[in-house]
Amino acid sequence: MTFYEKQTDPSSPMHWLGDMQADYLYPNGKAGDKLFKHIKENDTFLASKCINCSKIFFPPRLYCEDCFVEILEKDWFEIPSTGKIRLHTIVTINTYGEKLNEPKMIALIDIDNTDGALLGIIKTDNIDENLIGRKVEAVFKSKNQREGTLKDILYFKMR
Amino acid sequence: MNRVAVIGGGMTLFRRRLLETGKELSFLAAKMAMEDSGIEKKDLDMVVMGSAPDAFDGIHMKGENLLDGAAATNKPYVRLFNGGGTGVFAPIAGWWHVASGVADTVLVVCEEKMSSCFPHPQTAFQHIWDPILDRPLHPNLVWLFAMEMNRYMTMHNIKKEDIALVAVKNKRNAVGHPSAQLPDEKITVEDVLNSEIMAWPVQRLDISPPSDGASALILCSEDRAKQYTDDPIFIDGVGWNIDSTMWTNRDLYFPRYVANAAKMAYKMADIHDPKKEIDFAEPYDPFDYKELHHLEGLLLCDKGEAPILTREGVTQRDGKLPVCPSGGLLGVGNPIAATMGQKVCELYWQLSGKAGKRQIPTDPQVGVGQAWGDIMQMGTVIVMRRG
Numbered sequence A: 001m002t003f004y005e006k007q008t009d010p011s012s013p014m015h016w017l018g019d020m021q022a023d024y025l026y027p028n029g030k031a032g033d034k035l036f037k038h039i040k041e042n043d044t045f046l047a048s049k050c051i052n053c054s055k056i057f058f059p060p061r062l063y064c065e066d067c068f069v070e071i072l073e074k075d076w077f078e079i080p081s082t083g084k085i086r087l088h089t090i091v092t093i094n095t096y097g098e099k100l101n102e103p104k105m106i107a108l109i110d111i112d113n114t115d116g117a118l119l120g121i122i123k124t125d126n127i128d129e130n131l132i133g134r135k136v137e138a139v140f141k142s143k144n145q146r147e148g149t150l151k152d153i154l155y156f157k158m159r
Numbered sequence B: 001m002n003r004v005a006v007i008g009g010g011m012t013l014f015r016r017r018l019l020e021t022g023k024e025l026s027f028l029a030a031k032m033a034m035e036d037s038g039i040e041k042k043d044l045d046m047v048v049m050g051s052a053p054d055a056f057d058g059i060h061m062k063g064e065n066l067l068d069g070a071a072a073t074n075k076p077y078v079r080l081f082n083g084g085g086t087g088v089f090a091p092i093a094g095w096w097h098v099a100s101g102v103a104d105t106v107l108v109v110c111e112e113k114m115s116s117c118f119p120h121p122q123t124a125f126q127h128i129w130d131p132i133l134d135r136p137l138h139p140n141l142v143w144l145f146a147m148e149m150n151r152y153m154t155m156h157n158i159k160k161e162d163i164a165l166v167a168v169k170n171k172r173n174a175v176g177h178p179s180a181q182l183p184d185e186k187i188t189v190e191d192v193l194n195s196e197i198m199a200w201p202v203q204r205l206d207i208s209p210p211s212d213g214a215s216a217l218i219l220c221s222e223d224r225a226k227q228y229t230d231d232p233i234f235i236d237g238v239g240w241n242i243d244s245t246m247w248t249n250r251d252l253y254f255p256r257y258v259a260n261a262a263k264m265a266y267k268m269a270d271i272h273d274p275k276k277e278i279d280f281a282e283p284y285d286p287f288d289y290k291e292l293h294h295l296e297g298l299l300l301c302d303k304g305e306a307p308i309l310t311r312e313g314v315t316q317r318d319g320k321l322p323v324c325p326s327g328g329l330l331g332v333g334n335p336i337a338a339t340m341g342q343k344v345c346e347l348y349w350q351l352s353g354k355a356g357k358r359q360i361p362t363d364p365q366v367g368v369g370q371a372w373g374d375i376m377q378m379g380t381v382i383v384m385r386r387g
């Protein structure tokens, strides 16, 4: 029996070094395409509403997952890019265990006038403050720098 | 065991690249099957998702990503895969949900989005091999299948022309399939033989194309089926079997794992002489020689006899044993798991007379569908019967 966890040098057993090539090109999808084309040109969001249960989806969707009905073009509408912080955390080290230059607040934001929420970075002067329930609004890249992805939203700021 | 009926089917377009996300494709296929059957989300007891390796879509735990597009939110749900075998294995899993009595009505969705994997989904296949014994040689599927094809040709003295006939038949059969990616009314054997050689004897037109797409089925108990249809189609036999992963221990000219799976399914369906009792077949045809290989594995002809039947026209849609009347993977496309659309939905459409332009003219009563997967070693078989 060999117990590898007792070895401190992972390359000590005879081995072959391989990598996994995996590059991806993810299309936004039908609903995503509509949303991100809108965000590219506007500082507002889009939502879609299920006519069956009245649930308002943000990010907008092609279908209601509860009723399993398609949401048609006419049931899409513009909404402000504002919301309320439902919960948050403060990140101090990255995935590799290295300390960040400055701590980063990540929050789940309930988007106004919808039943949906979005993950976002919160910029605040006092990161130790409890910000749950506070109103925020999205800050976007300048229009000529937007690419039609989630990264067009730079962060959320206090209203 | 409860008898299990199929009461609805659905299938999206199959294309090299589709704008829809995987979950949007799942929704479209599932919705079609639900509308075909009259079933709504509230009527579903459980959902089964089939989708091949996560590496295609580029989403680890793809089943979780897809579930809201499969009407599975807040329901018992399972995602499973055995590579190319998934398109028949997912409905087998749906079958055991109902046959066991734990569910009355089940939705089975199969989805694949191969175009996300960039620049080509073949790169995802590079990691399926044994890292010590295979991968240092950089195997790819085309040259491994080329060796298997060559072995089959050598063992039975089969001409390339006879194998090319399968590609011609299936691409012609796909004309009139609303999902088809590569239908071709005018294709000839010469076109196949003149196409680019990739790894002898495999040429470009011997292979089905990678695709995006989804398909769906509604399964239910016999009692429940009576509420929705007067003419239910039943799944009367299922079988699955896997061969060794070691090349050295495999036969490679006769797919004995398919034969084992077929024997299991035929026994369950009370079929004693498949050559006489099966009216039509949908064997897995990602390469043209595989249709022949699999016809022999399904015990629908003797070893080495499938190319002869093909040459004699027996496997044409109006022949004595129609094979791949859907157009198969060669004609309709090959979004791995979603080929449930050709291999199982097609059985349902043919048996219920809903196949439109593809309808077999001889009023078929019993059909067999089969898929092939994992690392060229998995056979999955389903037998469906009318009434």
Ligand SMILES: [Zn+2]
Pocket: A050, A051, A052, A053, A054, A055, A064, A065, A066, A067, A068
């Ligand atoms: Zn709804």
